[in-house]
Amino acid sequence: xxxxxxxxxxxxxxxxxxxxxxxxxxxxxxxxxxxxxxxxxxxxxxxxxxxxxxxxxxxxxxxxxxxxxxxxxxxxxxxxxxxxxxxxxxxxxxxxxxxxxxxxxxxxxxxxxxxxxxxxxxxxxxxxxxxxxxxxxxxxxxxxxxxxxxxxxxxxxxxxxxxxxxxxxxxxxxxxxxxxxxxxxxxxxxxxxxxxxxxxxxxxxxxxxxx
Amino acid sequence: xxxxxxxxxxxxxxxxxxxxxxxxxxxxxxxxxxxxxxxxxxxxxxxxxxxxxxxxxxxxxxxxxxxxxxxxxxxxxxxxxxxxxxxxxxxxxxxxxxxxxxxxxxxxxxxxxxxxxxxxxxxxxxxxxxxxxxxxxxxxxxxxxxxxxxxxxxxxxxxxxxxxxxxxxxxxxxxxxxxxxxxxxxxxxxxxxxxxxxxxxxxxxxxxxxx
Numbered sequence: 001x002x003x004x005x006x007x008x009x010x011x012x013x014x015x016x017x018x019x020x021x022x023x024x025x026x027x028x029x030x031x032x033x034x035x036x037x038x039x040x041x042x043x044x045x046x047x048x049x050x051x052x053x054x055x056x057x058x059x060x061x062x063x064x065x066x067x068x069x070x071x072x073x074x075x076x077x078x079x080x081x082x083x084x085x086x087x088x089x090x091x092x093x094x095x096x097x098x099x100x101x102x103x104x105x106x107x108x109x110x111x112x113x114x115x116x117x118x119x120x121x122x123x124x125x126x127x128x129x130x131x132x133x134x135x136x137x138x139x140x141x142x143x144x145x146x147x148x149x150x151x152x153x154x155x156x157x158x159x160x161x162x163x164x165x166x167x168x169x170x171x172x173x174x175x176x177x178x179x180x181x182x183x184x185x186x187x188x189x190x191x192x193x194x195x196x197x198x199x200x201x202x203x204x205x206x207x208x209x210x211x
Numbered sequence: 212x213x214x215x216x217x218x219x220x221x222x223x224x225x226x227x228x229x230x231x232x233x234x235x236x237x238x239x240x241x242x243x244x245x246x247x248x249x250x251x252x253x254x255x256x257x258x259x260x261x262x263x264x265x266x267x268x269x270x271x272x273x274x275x276x277x278x279x280x281x282x283x284x285x286x287x288x289x290x291x292x293x294x295x296x297x298x299x300x301x302x303x304x305x306x307x308x309x310x311x312x313x314x315x316x317x318x319x320x321x322x323x324x325x326x327x328x329x330x331x332x333x334x335x336x337x338x339x340x341x342x343x344x345x346x347x348x349x350x351x352x353x354x355x356x357x358x359x360x361x362x363x364x365x366x367x368x369x370x371x372x373x374x375x376x377x378x379x380x381x382x383x384x385x386x387x388x389x390x391x392x393x394x395x396x397x398x399x400x401x402x403x404x405x406x407x408x409x410x411x412x413x414x415x416x417x418x419x420x421x422x
Contacts, residue, residue, distance in 0.1 A: 157402065164386060164399050171382020175375060188375050191368065195406025 027064045030054045035075050043116055047071065069124055072117050076128055080137045083110060087142035097155025097197070100146040105189045107143070107169055112176035112185060140166075156196050168192045238275045241265045246286050254327055258282065280335055283328050287339055291348045294321060298353035308366025308408070311357040316400045318354070318380055323387035323396060351377075367407050379403045 033054040037045050047068055051058045065071040086106055090099040111118075121128055132139060140162070147165055150156040175188045244265040248256050258279055262269045276282040297317055301310040322329075332339055343350060351373070358376055361367040386399045 159398060160402060161395075163395065164402060167382045167386035167399060168379075168402070169382075170385050171378045171380075174381050175378035184372075184374065187370060188378060191371060191375065191379070191406040192403070193406070194410075195402040195404070199405075 023064075026054075026056055026060050030056060030061050030064060030071075031074055031078060034071050035078075038072075038075070038117065039113070043072070043120055069121065069126060072121050073126060073128065073131060076114060076117055076121070077132060077135055077137065079110060079114060080132045080139055081135075083107065084137050084139055084142055087139070087146060091142075091146060091149070095155075096146070096149040096153035100150035100156060101193050101197075103143065103146050104165070104169065104193065105186070108172040108185060108189055111169065111173035115173060115176065154198055157198055160196060165196070168196070234275075237265075237267055237271050241267060241272050241275060241282075242285055242289060245282050246289075249283075249286070249328065250324070254283070254331055280332065280337060283332050284337060284339065284342060287325060287328055287332070288343060288346055288348065290321060290325060291343045291350055292346075294318070295348050295350055295353055298350070298357060302353075302357060302360070306366075307357070307360040307364035311361035311367060312404050312408075314354065314357050315376070315380065315404065316397070319383040319396060319400055322380065322384035326384060326387065365409055368409055371407060376407070379407070 030050065034050045037050055037053060047061055047065075048058050050071070051061045054061070061071075065074060083106065087103050090103050093099075094102060118128060129140075143165065144162050147156065147160075147162060151158050151160075172185065172188050172192060175184055241261065245261045248261055248264060258272055258276075259269050261282070262272045265272070272282075276285060294317065298314050301314050304310075305313060329339060340351070354376065355373050358367065358371075358373060362369050362371075383396065383399050383403060386395055
């Protein structure tokens, strides 16, 4: 039901009227405009208005995204694709403790920023995790890997598991409901990370072992 | 719509057929049986079966609890009443840090144990927090007070607020969804409390100041 972000729509190839590259460009443009408009003006903005602001016809929008739910899902799948890339970059460029804590913080902020979209989809019975998995984006796997590496490096408590981290992540995202305090998300992330990391004494022990 | 746990039902005094003490006893009995049965056999057990196991007629149950939702709500309000008592006992009997951390742990376990009931009520549009407040049970106030006292005593980070604690509480309760690991709740509570407390160095500083 939901088109994969990186492939042209079946319509484009079937009708032959729109060159594949144009279709892709239109799809990306609608997606970018919709992401921006929903974030700024809320999820009730009608699809007609998205089409107008993207400079395309409503037919173009509905060819790529037959329902508004498809548009919501495509926005989140695109964000999930981006997040898996960020996880890979952190895994390559940072020490394991920093990679894990940075990715945790990124996920909390992404979760808070996209909560409305995610709740709208969940309310409609759409399983985003399943759709992401089918599209080949393994965000849970990335988080598991970063956790395991941070634990192996002695940066994170060895006794916590992925379900703990996921639950704490959900708690941090939920903090955002009372939107009054802009520093609140970073503070609660810091609290959780202080809880997750091995104690300074244990870290010092490991560091001197490695020296 | 929901009767207060400690008052006799209007029906009992209006009809005059049932002495007030008997009505109270029946109500308490139905509530105790319902709490047990729903916890053991799930929320789908019909009210008729509750009545049978409590040894009363279905009319008695429906006089006290006109709908199943009223019964659910009464169970949770009774638990909330109990929890406020536990908060008071901890505030009196324990040092502020222990009182706060113990109450946090109690709330997580209570939240996990009663999640099904709470979700059933929330799904039916019933506002439990509001009902508890109207019944005079100020659980948020107790948690706020215990947090403030723990912060004043230097046991908990001074920068966290009630919304942080509430979000972390929700996260811990959510951990219970993957029920496989019985030690998981206590572990995630420990993680959160390690995050919330002031660092050992800060605590040592305060302790030597007080000595």
